[in-house]
Amino acid sequence: xxxMHRDRVRKGRRLSFQRAAQLACAALFNGYAAxxxxxxxxxxxxxxxxxxxxxxxxxxxxxxxxPIGALQTALGxxxxxxxxxxxxxxxxxxxxxxxxxxxxxxxxxVQDLLHKIPVPKWTVPRWLDRPARYVKYGVxxxxxxxxxxxxxxxxxVGDPVFCKYLCPAGTLEGxxxxxxxxxxxxxxxxxxxxxKTLALLAxxxxxxAVHRPFCKYLCPLGAFYALFNRFSFYQLRLDQxxxxxxxxxxRACPMGVEVTKNIRSSECIRCGKCRAVCPxxxxxxxxxxxGEARAEASGRGS
Amino acid sequence: xxxxxxxxxxxxxxxxALLAAGLARREHLEVLQKAVRVCLECIGIG
Numbered sequence: 001x002x003x004m005h006r007d008r009v010r011k012g013r014r015l016s017f018q019r020a021a022q023l024a025c026a027a028l029f030n031g032y033a034a035x036x037x038x039x040x041x042x043x044x045x046x047x048x049x050x051x052x053x054x055x056x057x058x059x060x061x062x063x064x065x066x067p068i069g070a071l072q073t074a075l076g077x078x079x080x081x082x083x084x085x086x087x088x089x090x091x092x093x094x095x096x097x098x099x100x101x102x103x104x105x106x107x108x109x110v111q112d113l114l115h116k117i118p119v120p121k122w123t124v125p126r127w128l129d130r131p132a133r134y135v136k137y138g139v140x141x142x143x144x145x146x147x148x149x150x151x152x153x154x155x156x157v158g159d160p161v162f163c164k165y166l167c168p169a170g171t172l173e174g175x176x177x178x179x180x181x182x183x184x185x186x187x188x189x190x191x192x193x194x195x196k197t198l199a200l201l202a203x204x205x206x207x208x209a210v211h212r213p214f215c216k217y218l219c220p221l222g223a224f225y226a227l228f229n230r231f232s233f234y235q236l237r238l239d240q241x242x243x244x245x246x247x248x249x250x251r252a253c254p255m256g257v258e259v260t261k262n263i264r265s266s267e268c269i270r271c272g273k274c275r276a277v278c279p280x281x282x283x284x285x286x287x288x289x290x291g292e293a294r295a296e297a298s299g300r301g302s
Numbered sequence: 303x304x305x306x307x308x309x310x311x312x313x314x315x316x317x318x319a320l321l322a323a324g325l326a327r328r329e330h331l332e333v334l335q336k337a338v339r340v341c342l343e344c345i346g347i348g
Contacts, residue, residue, distance in 0.1 A: 070337070164344070174341070196346035
């Protein structure tokens, strides 16, 4: 093997920051390995802590609680405003915005890996893509908040509607491993499990052709964090004075963000692909406002 | 930039206040109670 080829191979195999962060978070949030072998879920005290991502608490490996599941339970079964869950989500959103989606979410990682399958890629046409991006806000308002609260009125136990009818992470991380391990659960599985499996398969299949379809169009947690993207502590920044308008950042962006016009877009998941391809080093990331001040000052100077 | 700073500080304060209120109401124990049982809805059993 020539030296140059060896270097290329070595470089190609090196984990990106995004992939390393995703793998570390997936392992951290689902670190109870024995659960997969036993077909049982973890029952320790760390389960009172909501993780920042869509990570089913019925996954045999899960060490924490899913915030969307906890939100629906509080609204539907406990009949109160879920201060604890909302506070946790607000803090994660304020600190990181949708970097949670790009760097920490295990279901995002699954979609990213599936998109590497060499099948023809499909760019969703703008007339369909733009309105479809708002569907996730509807999923948050209706399936994760409105219906669970409404169904729980009158003293009954409301259904966690999003988890029950749509959540693909629950089927993938919780349903399939538990059903494989437990014959009683397999016998109990019926039409609903069939529907959820179908929804999961559709999303996984689409992920091969379209980048992160669940995050773009359906995820209620992504919709919640999107509200914080403009002002969260962690930001990507574009130094206009260094930008050479080559457009490479926008071509590389998996979420279709117009990086040079709106780098704080609510659709940006801070995966850092734009920063990696920028030939001028015009895109930086970090916490706080020092970088912002620098970028603004150089932008005014240009 | 100043507006961003104000927004993020306000948002962080709101998050902390909500979290404190939730902890005072012992909501974390409710979360624990739900999370340590298999959620049949979540896994598609119903």
